[in-house]
Amino acid sequence: MIGIFDSGVGGMTVARAIEQCCPGYPLVYLGDLARMPYGPKSPAMITEYSHRNTEFLLRQGAQLIVIACNSAASTASSFLRSHYSQTIIDVIFPAVAKAAAISTTGRIGIIGTRATINSGAYEQRLQMARPDCEVHSQACPLLVPLVEEGWLNHRETKTIVKKYLHPLRDKQIDTLILGCTHYPLLKRVIAPRIGRRVHIIDSSVEVALHLKSILKADAELRTQLYDPDTPSRFFVSDMPSPVHGLAGTIFGRPVLLEQTDV
């Protein structure tokens, strides 16, 4: 099974993209709603939670791990890679590779939570992928609460997005990475405010495409993971009332959620 974890339900956008891109590969998803959000927590705490989440997914039979949470990917992926022999994919690398390839001017913007931006993970990997690039990043801590409120089209959301994007617009970026799984839900608010000509990269879509190319190249892994008769499972460490609705919205169908301790 393909193990996927996130701090909440945002990472279900990644699960959904993988399901569409790689049909027949069962998923085991863990949303750590009991400790969410990870964005404002310390790197040590995010690493500890990511470690526990990975242990849980391996116990459930995961043979490959996708870190669907940008805050976890940016602070805990080196630890997890050094600690486990399984293949570990995170949401950062595929988005970085796409941005480095697609940008014409090399001026690339990143938006994310405070933990993601402060970690410098996107900047470092972009500099490695394309040393001539000029990276501009902006923490947008209010966007996750706004999405979770469902304020996708409110005037306040638009003015807050405009305020956050203003410095990136000033730098005339030509590519913007949405470095948080919640942000694709705001794409229609973000696009006109950053400028219609700016390429917007959705890390959920890129990680699914990256996984697809890994499976294509690795016959052994493909055989190990392909199992169209096993259904996907979705676990959460807490079950507050709005979670079912949000999961259903992301998947476009009802999703059976199972509660578990992590």
Next chain:
Amino acid sequence: MIGIFDSGVGGMTVARAIEQCCPGYPLVYLGDLARMPYGPKSPAMITEYSHRNTEFLLRQGAQLIVIACNSAASTASSFLRSHYSQTIIDVIFPAVAKAAAISTTGRIGIIGTRATINSGAYEQRLQMARPDCEVHSQACPLLVPLVEEGWLNHRETKTIVKKYLHPLRDKQIDTLILGCTHYPLLKRVIAPRIGRRVHIIDSSVEVALHLKSILKADAELRTQLYDPDTPSRFFVSDMPSPVHGLAGTIFGRPVLLEQTDV
């Protein structure tokens, strides 16, 4: 010692009010930053966290517990009272008593997190304290993130506050309870938008006054808790970088924070 817990640093407004109101009574504070915020979590999860926090404070020598978190007070205080013999004070009762006494028309408003409002705890206790009152409540989930961003005077904060308060204003309340420890920091934004004649009740101040009256009435408890030579201690379950600044802002002086597992 007086034990105080909150999901984060917001409850330090309660600790500060108690320190000013009851000098010479050492405090032991726990901010559960590793699991904050409690507002969007399920009642079962909030109760479990509150239980663990109380155990921790008792191990540190607390002889009385103050639940400084409204989400915890509204969902977990009955459990804690049935489970422990120690006196347990929460932020809700004193604010309710004050509102019931001060309101002329009996039309009382409450604002808080989703967990606090959904629990109905304020409404139930207000109806008990004053059966003729008409209670109007409003969840304001974006205010905590806005305060934690330090956006206390931003235009966006003002329009969001106005939007949240609009239904309460329509109901012509004459008293408004700030049912979240973060909200007093927005008092200057809230007051003109709800109307200058509306009494605003700060639950932090009321809980400190309530504790003072309990100590005045109970000589044994006073003797047990009074200990001007023991310094107060402040624990957090995670130490993300902005926490020192926020704690210092609330106390008006540097505060030594100790990290602990809960």
